[in-house]
Amino acid sequence: MKWNSGRLWLRITVYSLLTLLTLLVVVQSLILWKFDEHAVRETLGRVLQEQHRNVTVRGAIKPHVLPFPGLDIDRIDISQPGNATPAITVDHLEARLAWLPLLFGELEVSKLRVDGLKVQVVRHPDSSLSIADLFQRRDTGRFRVKLDTLRLRESELDYLDESTQHHQTLNTLSLDADGLRGDAHLSVGALLSGGRRPLRLALETPLTIQDDQVTLSQLQAVVMSEVEGLGESKLNANGLLRLNFAALQATGEQLALTLSSDNPKSGFTLRVPAFSASFKEITTPLATLDGQLTYGQTHYEAVARFDNVKLDEAGLNADHMAGDFSWSVGRQRINLKLNAPFTLLGMNQIRMQPLSLMAQVVTPLLPRGQLVAKMDGALDGTLDDDQLNLRVAGTLDGSDMAITVSQYGFLKPRHEATVTIGKLDLNRYLPESKDNAAVALFQDTRPIPLDWLDYVDLSGKVTIGELAFGRFRVNDVTASVLATPQQLALDQLSASIYQGRLEGSVRLQREQKPKLELKQKLNAMHIRPLLLDLFNFSRLDGVGSGEVDVRAQGTSFAELRNTMSGTVAMSLNKGALSGIDLVAALKNLPSELKQWNGAANPNQKTTFSTLSASLQLEQGVARNQDLKLASQLVNVSGGGKLDLIQSIIDYTLDVQANPHEFSRLKGVNVPLKITGPINSPVYALDFNAMVKGKKTESEKQDALKQQLKKQITTILP
Known part of the structure; x- marks a missing residue:
């Protein structure tokens, strides 16, 4: 026999293929001969009998041989415990058996594909899940499930929290898991609806399964949302996650959640070194937050630390939060240091009380210094309404101060405030004059800084015990304030001025050259110190009354005087x-x-x-x-x-x-x-x-x- 003969190898190949084909035909014939659809229906119907659930096949059951033997089943219903209402439905299921165990008479499911899976999950008031019983171990009879491949297509997961009536749905769920018997890989995609706007979800990770525990060693997940006019926002998650399906618990390490957006340009990262989770709560001993946001010329930065964090059905709570926050716009900057317990009720209502706050205002308007305030109080707000409320009292550069302010909106905030200050000497922060002496107000040729109004939308009331600007002095100042990019107005203005009383209004309209409108009534006032501090004129003295109704236009107090x-x-x-x-x-x-x-x-x-x-x-x-x-x-x-x-x-x-x-x-x-x-x-x-x-x-x-x-x-x- 010539082993190097081409004809010999051709005959061997042909005979081998014919033998293999004959074997497959015989096996397929045996499977079809042995297949009993009625027995399969009865077997499936008894699978969840111990959980008091009924499994009903409403469609056809067909055997499958090539390339892997198995079953194709249409329209499967799994009822809720104790009644016939479907909790889970499947449009089409493909289960494939492994060849080698089958040759030894063992039915081992190695591949599974599910199309049109719909699952209704209810979280009861006692924090239990309506499908928790399905994760328990059970006797599968002749079948042994040892998946190597899992596919989900066009599936849906419907979630309802009976306590909060919060309802969300995962639509168009797609899942691919390969190599589940060894170094597996998992990818998931879905659309989450039920909130303000739909969210697109995607997940990629290596996967390891050991008994009841699933380890996602290099989790990479992203949640994307798009708002008209604001562009795309993304939430990226990275870290290690372990899921225990028997105990329905999870633990994680080195988890990083990064939220980013296009408009406004932002990026915030929450880092959690370790955490544990169940369906009742998520806890971590430490979490840190850092990030920044830019919108136009407005820039925010934040660095914060949260100790002993707990997330449950009531909301998010941290025993202590220490944070550094800054808000800058143009050349102006406000730095805040916060220390307080932190609570986010229902993931909506913010509470920080008791709050310790240190605020620092840095601006070219104060070239000789900066305003520093130390205050205590409380902060609360609602995220759904984009609203924050701050109530604090303390000192401003050593002078008593109290503030109540409400902010509406985060990107273009509007503020309503009530401010009370004991004493405010602006001369401490203005540039020093060359002769180290205060200048009469209307002799000051320096431009009046108004660019800070570009980023202000404020209304409210202000009370100042004593105010100094240049040589100008007033006491017991009260006024209604309106500050917008277009104007600065003080209405219902009242003050004790040079032992007399002043009432009226001041309005500054922003134009290429700002316009000033001044309407005042003066009563029982000493005229000499007033004229001296305003115009450096000291030749007239006396006590009396007067009315002022003037208009002016200019970029400095000297120009206003001249017009x-x-x-x-x-x-x-x-x-x-x-x-x-x-x-x-x-x-x-x-x-x-x-x-x-x-x-x-x-x-x-x-x-x-x-x-x-x-x-x-x-x-x-x-x-x-x-x-x-x-x-x-x-x-x-x-x-x-x-x-x-x-x-x-x-x-x-x-x-x-x-x-x-x-x-x-x-x-x-x-x-x-x-x-x-x-x-x-x-x-x-x-x-x-x-x-x-x-x-x-x-x-x-x-x-x-x-x-x-x-x-x-x-x-x-």
Whole structure:
């Protein structure tokens, strides 16, 4: 025999194939001959008899031979315990047996494919599951289940929690498990519905099965959701997971959950070194959270630690949470340190009480420092409503402070707040002036910073015991506040100001050049410190009332001063005009007549009982024609203008002695001219008034001599 003959090998191959084919035909004939559909139905019907469940095959049962022997079964129903209502239904099932055990008379199921599986799972109030009995070991009779391959297609898992009435469904469930007898691999895909929006789920992991325990050694799962206008969000899970189906418990190690989104751009990671879980609760001794979120120019960062975390049907609870959170927008940043127990009831209601909070505000608006507040209180809120409520009290840079604030929305938050501050000195945080002295408010040429309003939507009430800005001082401030990107408004404004009272409103409209609207009523206020702190003007003193209704436009307080238009009316009592003593000058006429021309003397003043005036402002210039000053010894009337831009005064006054006090000065009218810088004006006789109506130079000189002679003669004894 020639073993290298081609014909020999051809005959061997043909005979072998014919023998194998004959063997398969014989086996198939034996299987078909032995197959008893009725017996199979009865056997399946008794499988779950101990659990008081009925298994009913409503479709056909067909034997299968190639490539693996087995059964194809249509329409299987598994009832609930004790009644005929289906709890599990299967459209089509394919079970395949292993060839080698079959040759020795053993029926070993090695492959299983299920199409159209529908399972109803109910979690009872005692935390038990309606399908828990199906995971118990049982006698399978002649059949032995030792799967190597499992397939699920177009399946559905329906879950209902009877305690919370929470209902969710896994649709289009697809599962592939290969190599289950050794180093297996599992992949799962599904669509979860029942929440606000459907979620797509996918899972990949190596798989090891040992007795009742399944180990997912390198779990990689992702949950995806898409919201119109916001893009896609993903939740990735990685770690090691062990499932014990006999005890219905799970444990895990090095679990990392990462939530990310496209718009807003975000990424948050929750790390759990170890945890244990059952259908009643999930517990872990430690969990950490870190991440960031960016939306436009708004940026959030968070780092937090949770101790002794427990998740059950009531919600999520941590014995203690310590976190560092920051919120930045543009050049502004707020840093928060939180310490509190943490509770999330029903995975919706947040509670943190007692809460210890330290807040730090860092901004170019405060180039010399930063606002630091230390407070205690409580925080709560509801995630479904995108709402947080904070109630705290403590200190702001050593001053007492209390805040109640509600936030609506997380991406574009709106706030409603009530703030009470004992004392706030903004000069501590503003740039130092070159001469280390506070500048009068309306002389400040620095741009008013308003870019922080781009990211603010705030309404509420504010109360400040004492407020300092520049040299400006007010006490007992209360106001309704509205701050939006378009405007900053203080309505129902009330304050104690320079021993008097102020009421009114302030509104700043944001445009290319901001517009200021100021409406105020002043009562019983000391005028001198107010004028000094606002305009650096100290020549007028007294106590009185007034009304202010002005408008201005500019990017700095100096520009606002230069564009002021509107009306100002005031009435002062028991005051003084510094720089000249009109009474003394009149008493000493004519010897003092020559001294009517000269600079103001800060040591001299003219006291008065009343002073009233109304001013019309237009582009930083105030004009007045009804000034009246009355005292026991002298009366003054007249008008003129105050140029706030150039800080100069130009007033014409008519000074008259009171004839009841100085009978010998009866008929004496001294025209007085006040001109020059507001802080150092020049007082002079108004010679123009004396020669009014005279045309030639000689006529003017004669009139001037006669007027002076008349004045002097009247005074002489």
